[in-house]
Amino acid sequence: MxxxxxxxxxxxxxxxxxxxTQFADTLFFVRELHRQSGGVHVALRGLAASYAVDTTYEAALRIAGRTLDTLPDPRRLLxxxxxxxxxxxxEETDLSALGARARERxxxxxxxVTGAELVSRWSDYARVWFF
Amino acid sequence: MHAYLLIESGGPPAGPGSHRFAGDAAQLVREGADVALFLVENGVAGAVRGAMPELDALLADGGELWVDAFSLRQRAVDAEDLVPGARLVEMRDVARKLLSPAVRVVWH
Amino acid sequence: MVFAVRHTDVMLKLLGAPHRTDLVTSALRLAQALLDEGAAVQVWACGDATALTCAAFGDSKPVNVAERTVDHPSTATVIRELLTAYPDRLDWYVCRFCCAERGRSEQIAEVLKRPPSQFWQHVRATGKVVAMGVC
Known part of the structure; x- marks a missing residue:
């Protein structure tokens, strides 16, 4: 609550x-704010909903003979x-937009939560920031 | 016959422009062009069933729908949830297509 | 001395800003894939894409305080390595005006600054142009 x-x-x-970006992605800073503030709530909407879904994605690329294996790994950070x-x-809608099977992962x-449900809770918070 | 590699990188999250671009692709197919529409980055979200109705016309009229496998995994979309007819590709497939002399490329 | 643009199969005209979308990642993936296919490639970076090769970046990103021992190469390093790996088939140009306008005139030595007035010379010196992103 x-x-x-x-x-x-x-x-x-x-x-x-x-x-x-590599390690310095949004969730990296969210984690730091969570530590500094004593606790934050996070809402994922739009394509950020995909951060909450498990995947076989390997956060690495081969470029110029180097395997760049330090790419952002949002599931790990989450x-x-x-x-x-x-x-x-x-948000339910955004989870559904990732496909019917997304919720299983x-x-x-x-x-x-539904978007409407979350908006109704805004008054519970001292601060609401799009991040 | 004109040949096109059309690349959509924004998809529905980027707004109506992505739908218009998919519509452009469908129109080129109707006019007889050989079209591969490649969805990459957030554009892959357009290949999820129901996300981008313009793709139905593209595929029905003989256009190809390519979806970047890397971007799809990165965004945690299951290939089973894509529109029927979508083909998962790697960047090497795109490079080969791009290097075909007759192919025009448009990035959106 | 007159600068002769080396002819390439493909030019990636990179205009989009880093840290907005995965455009830069796509450009690097595509460049690598084209090079793997034996193609010659030139990149023309304009606008905020000139930030990718700023000398001020150094070799690595700032330290990740959560994992201090892991090195995170800067984009300048990644691009330098790509140029070093393919000296005969890859050129990376940055728009001189955009560099000056956006305070990025100090670039790594491996990239070449070119005036925008000569841009079409580069278009003529390539088989195809992939126009990626907007300023």
Whole structure:
């Protein structure tokens, strides 16, 4: 349950540059804010919903003979964030947009919500930030 | 016959422009062109069933729908959830197509 | 001295900004795939894409405080390695105006700064142009 000092971070824009971003992606900073603030709630919408879905994706590319295996790995970071105690929501509509089978691979601990349900909870938060 | 490699990188999350571009691809097919529409990056979301109705016309009229396997895995989309007729490809397939002399390429 | 643009099979005209979409990753993947097929490639980076080869980046990204021992190569390093691996078939140009306009005039030595007034010379010196992204 949210408290009045909580922050809701809504991540809508996703997959914003694998090679140039590597570890320093949105979830990296969310995790840091979670640590600094004492706890954040995260809502994944748009294609960021895919961060909450398990996949066979290997976060690596071969470029110029080097295997660049330090690309962003959002599922790993999201699991860490959940282990840290953060609350993570994913919007139902956006989960469905990833295909009928996406919900079967939802990461344990991620809570499904409707968009309307989440908006109704905005008043529970001291801060609502698109991140 | 004109041949095209059309590349959609934004898909439905990027707004209506992606639908118009898929419509452009379908029109070129209707006009007799040999068209491969390649969905990459967030564009792969367009290949999920029901996401981009323009693809039905493209495929029905003989166009090819290519979907980047890397981008699809990255976005956790199961290939079973794609529109029938979509073909998973690697970047080497795209490079080969691009290097075919007759093929015009348009990136969106 | 007159600069002669080396002829290539494909030019990747890279205009999109890093850290917005996966455009840069796609450009590098496509460049690698074309090189794997034996093609000659030139990249013309304009706008914020000139940031990719800034000398100020150094070899690595800033340290990841969560994993201090893991090296994360900068885009400048990745591009330098690509250029070093294919010296006869890859050229990377950056628009001189965009570099100056966006405070990125200090570029790594492996890329060539070219004036936008000469851009069409590069178009004529390639079989096909893939126009990727917008400024």
């Amino acid at each position: 949210a408290t009045t000092d909580n922050t809701l971070l809504i991540i809508e824009r996703a997959h914003r540059g694998a090679v140039e 699991r860490q964030l959940l282990d840290d105690g953060a609350t993570v929501f994913v 939802l990461l344990p601990g991620v809570r499904r």
